[in-house]
Amino acid sequence: MNYAQLGATDLRVSRICFGCWQLSPRFWGDVPLGPWRTAVRRALDFGVNFIDTADAYGDGYAESCLGDYLASEGLRDKFVIATKFYWTFHSAERHPDTRYEYILRACEDSLRRLKTDQIDLYQIHNWDPLTRPDEVAAALGRLKKEGKIRWAGVSNLNVEQMSLYRGVMDIASLQPVYSMIKRDVEARELPYCLQHRIGVLAYSPLYRGLLTGKYAPGASFTDSRADDLLYRGRAFLRMLDAVNELKPLADGLGLTLGQFAIRWVLTHPALTCAIVGVKAPEHIESIVAAADEVLPVEIWYKSAAIIKRGYDEAMKMGL
Ligand SMILES: NC(=O)c1ccc[n+]([C@@H]2O[C@H](COP(=O)([O-])OP(=O)(O)OC[C@H]3O[C@@H](n4cnc5c(N)ncnc54)[C@H](OP(=O)(O)O)[C@@H]3O)[C@@H](O)[C@H]2O)c1
Numbered sequence: 667m668n669y670a671q672l673g674a675t676d677l678r679v680s681r682i683c684f685g686c687w688q689l690s691p692r693f694w695g696d697v698p699l700g701p702w703r704t705a706v707r708r709a710l711d712f713g714v715n716f717i718d719t720a721d722a723y724g725d726g727y728a729e730s731c732l733g734d735y736l737a738s739e740g741l742r743d744k745f746v747i748a749t750k751f752y753w754t755f756h757s758a759e760r761h762p763d764t765r766y767e768y769i770l771r772a773c774e775d776s777l778r779r780l781k782t783d784q785i786d787l788y789q790i791h792n793w794d795p796l797t798r799p800d801e802v803a804a805a806l807g808r809l810k811k812e813g814k815i816r817w818a819g820v821s822n823l824n825v826e827q828m829s830l831y832r833g834v835m836d837i838a839s840l841q842p843v844y845s846m847i848k849r850d851v852e853a854r855e856l857p858y859c860l861q862h863r864i865g866v867l868a869y870s871p872l873y874r875g876l877l878t879g880k881y882a883p884g885a886s887f888t889d890s891r892a893d894d895l896l897y898r899g900r901a902f903l904r905m906l907d908a909v910n911e912l913k914p915l916a917d918g919l920g921l922t923l924g925q926f927a928i929r930w931v932l933t934h935p936a937l938t939c940a941i942v943g944v945k946a947p948e949h950i951e952s953i954v955a956a957a958d959e960v961l962p963v964e965i966w967y968k969s970a971a972i973i974k975r976g977y978d979e980a981m982k983m984g985l
Contacts, residue, residue, distance in 0.1 A: 667713025668957045670938045672746075673865030675817050675838045677786060679716040679746050681932055681957040683867055684709045684950065685941040686719035689728035693890040694945070701946040703735050708947040710744055712954040718841070718867065718941045720750035720791060721776050722760075733781035742782055748841075748867070749776050750821060752791030764794040769805035773814055788815040789841060790831075792822045803835035819865070825854045832862070839865035839938065846930050846973040847873045847896070847905075856936040865938040868931045872942065877927035879909045901980035908976020912969050919965070921956070926969070928956035933966050 668681045684706065688694045706717075719728045729749060736742045751772040754763045763772075776785060788809065790802065806818045819839035820828060831837055840859050842851045848870065859866050872878055874891055883903055891897040896905050909923060916926035928940045940957075944950050961969075 667954060669713075669715075671865075672787070672817075672938050673838045673859075674836075674863040675865065677746050677817065677838075679939055680714045681937075681939045682709075682714050682928070682950075682954055683716040683718050683748075683939045683941040684714055685869065685943040686717065686728040686732060687723050688943050688945045689719075689731055690723040691727070692724070695889050697945045699731060702731070702944070705944050705947040705950050706732075706735055706741075707739070709944070709950045710741065712950065714950065714954065715744065716746045716748070716939060718748045718869075719780075720789075721772060721779075722750070722753040722755055722791065725755040726775070726779055729776055729779035733779050737781040746786045747780060747782065748787035748789060748819070748839075749780065749785055750789040750791040750841075751776065752794065762792065762794045762796075764790060764797040764802050766801050766805045769802065770809070773809050777814060784813060785815045787817050787819050787838060789819040789821050789839070790823075793824075793827050799830045800834045803831070806835060819867075821869075823855075825858045828855075828858065828864070837862075837864055839867055841867040841869055841941070843870050844868035844931055844934075844937075845871045845873045846877060846927060846970060847977055849970070852934070856934060860936040866936050867939055867941050868937055869941045870943070871931045871940040872924060872927050874943065876905060877909055877923065879906075879913070879923035881906065896977075896980055900983040904976055904980040904983055908973050908980075911972045911976070915965055915969055919961075922952065924953055925956040926961075928953055929959070929961050930966060930969060932957060933960040 669678050670681055672679050688697050719732055721729055751769060752762050752764060753760055809815045817838035820837055821841035842855055844851055887897050895901050912923060916923050931937055931940050942953055
């Protein structure tokens with residue numbers, strides 16, 4: 667496993683991060699916990715030392731499962747734990763909240779569920795238009811001073827939003843969506859992070875599985891993917907073709923398509939790590955080799971062009 671320094675922090679993290687969103691039954695159905703726990707253990711065996719979760723994943727469920735397992739096995743200190751706050755889920759109406767008192771309470775709740783006394787990376791899940799950045803900074807500053815969090819990061823923000831936060835606090839990392847299919851952050855956010863030494867944790871690097879090439883025509887999805895145009899009808903078939911076109915490139919490097927997709931994101935110089943969504947040990951075991959190296963430049967561009975052609979055509983078909 668290769669490791670990287672997370673931005674300007676003292677955290678040294680594996681280039682593959684273990685993603686816990688899969689423990690959100692609303693989005694992913696019921697994921698059996700036995701194989702999931704084994705996956706956490708196997709991740710460690712392969713050198714993965716970075717885990718990403720959020721309080722909102724399963725309304726506390728993902729954090730509780732992680733905290734219980736790490737505590738029962740005495741593994742807390744083996745991992746850098748990143749979690750997030752933003753969504754209140756205590757009332758029937760979910761809504762964002764990043765006010766001072768709310769953040770303090772959300773952090774206490776996450777610490778209790780994670781069975782730890784410190785969160786390594788505490789991320790603002792998304793932009794909250796109703797709360798001033800200096801109010802958020804005051805709460806995070808207090809948590810840092812009290813030793814309840816080590817570093818603060820952000821997710822899903824653009825350059826302007828990051829700049830507003832950076833005016834009042836340090837930002838250790840950005841967690842954006844990024845894959846061969848979703849490349850919006852290449853234009854501005856990734857260069858900004860590189861320039862300002864902000865670590866980058868790419869989420870959905872496999873486009874929720876599509877880039878692994880494991881789905882066949884006729885596959886149907888009952889989870890969060892059912893709402894995605896690229897997972898339906900002719901658009902889905904066109905994307906499967908595009909992914910298959912990558913096969914000779916991946917084969918030439920001795921990689922599976924999933925490994926190729928992860929190595930593709932890790933090739934970007936702004937990237938600290940790719941967060942892979944894991945349900946079972948095979949998800950993590952089969953992907954770790956992706957972090958060994960980066961792709962040759964010509965292959966990076968060639969594969970990006972193949973997927974872009976497929977995506978542009980798929981979007982026309984899907985609309
Ligand atoms: N900050 C945010 O707003 C945000 C949003 C989304 C995700 N995230 C984070 O990023 C993580 C990853 O994102 P993601 O779950 O959307 O996307 P992903 O990693 O692109 O896709 C995960 C899915 O890909 C398949 N998969 C994973 N590893 C595989 C492997 N080695 N071989 C074959 N298939 C594999 C599985 O599909 P099957 O279920 O079909 O087996 C899995 O459910 C999440 O767990 C979460 O921690 C953050």
